[in-house]
Amino acid sequence: MIKAGIIGATGYAGAELVRILAGHREAEIKWYGSRSYIDKKYAQVYQNMFQIVDDTCMDDNMEELSKEVDVIFTATPQGLCASLVNDEILSRTKIIDLSADFRIKDVKVYEKWYGIHHPSAQYLKEAVYGLCEINRGDVKKARLIANPGCYPTCTTLSIYPLLKEGLIDPNTIIVDAKSGTSGAGRGAKTDNLFCEVNENMKAYGVATHRHTPEIEEQLSLAAGEHVLINFTPHLVPMNRGILITAYASLKKEVTYEEVKAIYDKYYENEKFVRVLEADACPQTKWVEGSNYVDVNFKIDPRTKRVIMMGAMDNLVKGAAGQAVQNMNLMFGLNESEGLDLVPMFP
Amino acid sequence: MIKAGIIGATGYAGAELVRILAGHREAEIKWYGSRSYIDKKYAQVYQNMFQIVDDTCMDDNMEELSKEVDVIFTATPQGLCASLVNDEILSRTKIIDLSADFRIKDVKVYEKWYGIHHPSAQYLKEAVYGLCEINRGDVKKARLIANPGCYPTCTTLSIYPLLKEGLIDPNTIIVDAKSGTSGAGRGAKTDNLFCEVNENMKAYGVATHRHTPEIEEQLSLAAGEHVLINFTPHLVPMNRGILITAYASLKKEVTYEEVKAIYDKYYENEKFVRVLEADACPQTKWVEGSNYVDVNFKIDPRTKRVIMMGAMDNLVKGAAGQAVQNMNLMFGLNESEGLDLVPMFP
Amino acid sequence: MIKAGIIGATGYAGAELVRILAGHREAEIKWYGSRSYIDKKYAQVYQNMFQIVDDTCMDDNMEELSKEVDVIFTATPQGLCASLVNDEILSRTKIIDLSADFRIKDVKVYEKWYGIHHPSAQYLKEAVYGLCEINRGDVKKARLIANPGCYPTCTTLSIYPLLKEGLIDPNTIIVDAKSGTSGAGRGAKTDNLFCEVNENMKAYGVATHRHTPEIEEQLSLAAGEHVLINFTPHLVPMNRGILITAYASLKKEVTYEEVKAIYDKYYENEKFVRVLEADACPQTKWVEGSNYVDVNFKIDPRTKRVIMMGAMDNLVKGAAGQAVQNMNLMFGLNESEGLDLVPMFP
């Protein structure tokens, strides 16, 4: 039985880790870290867990925690994990960091976009970007995982095959993304109040969103050249779900079958990436509560572009689910253990 | 491995049966009955099941179906199950009917409220009302289960202990219920369009809703006398969830502890009924996607009434989850097999 | 042109006053008070008012304000208006207080339910409870209006005729109310975040909600005797709208026509109270954005109770609209000036 600790267990991503691990047969949570709710019953913070979780919230002492558990999930704002991690901790325990601290290899890029100093850049090289479908081999051997961001996961998986195979022009990629509100976290901000979000939508972080360089790094790796994109996230009145619509110019004329074959080449053996049937547009509701990413594409012969689409649950494949998938790989378990979550509809 | 067939697999309750049975380790679906979608891939009707269910929809031939499966779920409008069931079928297979056909023992009451003739009233006596927490013993021996309605399940479980123990005056019970829209089914009606339901709420079926006599029959059994209630359902802009708020006059002065002890007497060993802590009001989101009913109460010393509250997911404990719970009991399985569904929040 | 000042102009009720007064032909806002946003452009706080309102937020100096305007609206938490009002101010200007400070005549009841000391109880006698349909005559002569609460407005108007005419037993009244989330205000609280409210519902303040004594006082006045009720509010995932469902025992057998005639007697000349046609249940969407209250009733001959229903927009008739209606009466204007707001559907 793998012993797991969560730092930041009372945020939405942390709570989703708790939900998923509650159904995992080979892991158990030993530490519910939450600075805001120390000594409070976890089930009083998340009452859905009443009579399921009996534990009490603890502080976020990573030092002590590392002595008690096999794996630590940090579901905290950027900067925290990087400020706590050290060699001793890493020698005792594995870390899966759900923040952005170790996702971007170039520390200057990280510091520029996040506006903070990186306190432990020496681990950037070791840290593995935990996009399992692409980096499975490295994940298995890792001590420190940078769990990918929600938008980067959905975007990269949607575009990767066509970029990797050289079908699209990297300089023409435009990503228009839409997200439910749980991605904004559980902080009490006016902008995230029900009445401000409901019956409303808007773009935000236009041309400046921090997931941009993370996506660009992954796409650059796929393309084998430096890629710049436009990435525009939007806030939509729903709890869960990310939908990305990506546009790129095709380098040559292709048929539906040719493009489909490329997607299948990469994903037909991937349990958690479903390439939909022709003309079926991904819908976030079809993946809600599950670890699936549904992807598909449409060729526009008029403009010689391809529209690539992806839908996933931002809290599962975009955060906690992918973190558990990484844990499974790191510990040699069945990759989908605990993740046989059937999407809930309606 | 129990072989199951579903008649009405493409309604919302049928689809929820599919979702739940997909995670059941001792049952498998052999027949996805759906008159509207015969020969269509089930996963094209419910695309959340893409790459999970590979089967094709079949017609609703109960005769033939009974030769192939161990248990039939009928998730269809009232009248259908009653018109198909016969001795031969019941000799071969168990039936769990999610419609109202066998819930009300008095055929005259059924025919009056539902406005249709009951074609097989001879099975009313045999049919067991499948409210597991109350009729567990009978369910285990049953061939034919009348799976309770959504409102009756939530209402009865919320009121039962106090009524059974004689704490409240049966003639003063008023039930004000609120439901998400999945309870209205998947039929294409103007009233259930997004724009008609969203940002809107209303009462409906005031003083005439068909669940009234079903609730009254169950409460009468608990009270040992004939009970008449007011029951008012409301439509609320959400997919899933039923919340009931019930009012009754207390027969004598009681303390919180006394009432709590009564609830605990009935439910402390019940996995799926959670009696919340003092002053915690049940919220539908805390049970979403799960088989739990959360109940609680509040004494009002000023008016000498008690307010009883219950929340559950209408598609799970109010339909498919309870049906699977009944199946588990009928086949001697662990009662919660396939039902270890952790509520999803947010 | 009436000069108006608003203290608390950046809460939801204050903002609704701004919206309504923007279309009022005989009043103009001279003071947008908002302690939190002093010196900030109002249209930067509520960007719907961009290019409509050019003013900047001011502090809440009632003394100074009273020298500049003819009427002051206080859309602030309880306690503020009562702590600022004095004879000098009242000699210069009229006040319409949207808080609870002057609604309850018995200061002991106020202090008990609100848990605060009333600093200016001497004005309680003078203050007029501004439920226009019932107290129109007094409103016209008032200097100080206690603008009714949202729940009390909808509840009182729904029940008043039958209680006043002695048709129902006052001791049996139970009010089950449901409200959209704007009633909870714009404060940044976790409980009011989109993800906590959306796809969720719950009762709150059970047996303890502060609108209870306000409703009881109004119903007592109608009944001519002291009335105790149960009042249970619920939070529902929508922005605007209050729906109340009230239950009471009929004192004698009555027909639909008799009850309808009583409602018509009180409301047929009331523009803002619409008694719906037989069997039409009020829906909040039918009154959204308008000053209407839609009411109707249903007799249940089985239980000898009547179910009374009312729907309105909590921010209009439940707050800002009624405040403007009061202002119109106080200044001798057409009662519906600025309030010809057609409900928006969908």
Next chain:
Amino acid sequence: MIKAGIIGATGYAGAELVRILAGHREAEIKWYGSRSYIDKKYAQVYQNMFQIVDDTCMDDNMEELSKEVDVIFTATPQGLCASLVNDEILSRTKIIDLSADFRIKDVKVYEKWYGIHHPSAQYLKEAVYGLCEINRGDVKKARLIANPGCYPTCTTLSIYPLLKEGLIDPNTIIVDAKSGTSGAGRGAKTDNLFCEVNENMKAYGVATHRHTPEIEEQLSLAAGEHVLINFTPHLVPMNRGILITAYASLKKEVTYEEVKAIYDKYYENEKFVRVLEADACPQTKWVEGSNYVDVNFKIDPRTKRVIMMGAMDNLVKGAAGQAVQNMNLMFGLNESEGLDLVPMFP
């Protein structure tokens, strides 16, 4: 007093015409046409209009209607207006067609994208594309107005200034649009049920949506060359609101101030187009219920693209509001008569 008739008065756009004209001081509706509800009280179909509209629904006899009214609004599916209009009717009355019949000048393009024969292509030349801000002069003299589509209105107004001034490369334009569900109409389809739309989002009509050629025609006129775009609409769980996010490559380096000046050049005297302040992203809630289009832009110096954004209420500026704006111009009234609708928030 202008006499108006509506064909299709019970669809969402027709109902919005009724709402807006109810507040118009110089027009009155004489004919509520609705084939589905002939002889039914209009206020029984849209109960928000109870005690506001007393009329009964009529059939859609344009011939007869043209003898009784000064202007006819056709808020019907494509094909209907084109099949009814003739010289005699146009000699008697003005027509504002909310369908697509007369929007696209090239009949072959219309017939290809809509898949139907155009029965009265002879009026295409005469019909004026009623985008008031751009074609004001022609609208004033028109007998027959092609009222623009919702997406084309929002898209064209957002892009027009930069395209007209030659700032962007027309061949790089990509339009990613999001719409609330009222745009899908009031037809009873499974896809538009509350439970299918709520908590869900999806792209639809990818590379094939019928508004594409309409947008392209308008952008081509602005650019002075033939423009091909990608246009991808998405369905979002809200009633009202369209948000468009458009991307294009800049032809040269420009500053914020230069681009802002161009937008101001076109819109500073336009009441209904609001160019927001720097960095404020348009939100649909800020224009809900009103005739405003909020636009803004963001330059991305990294990719040398500009992101143009626009938000509006699809039923107002995207349909009924713009139709009334056209009527006002055609009859020499104040352009904003009846359209001083303050956006409702929240």
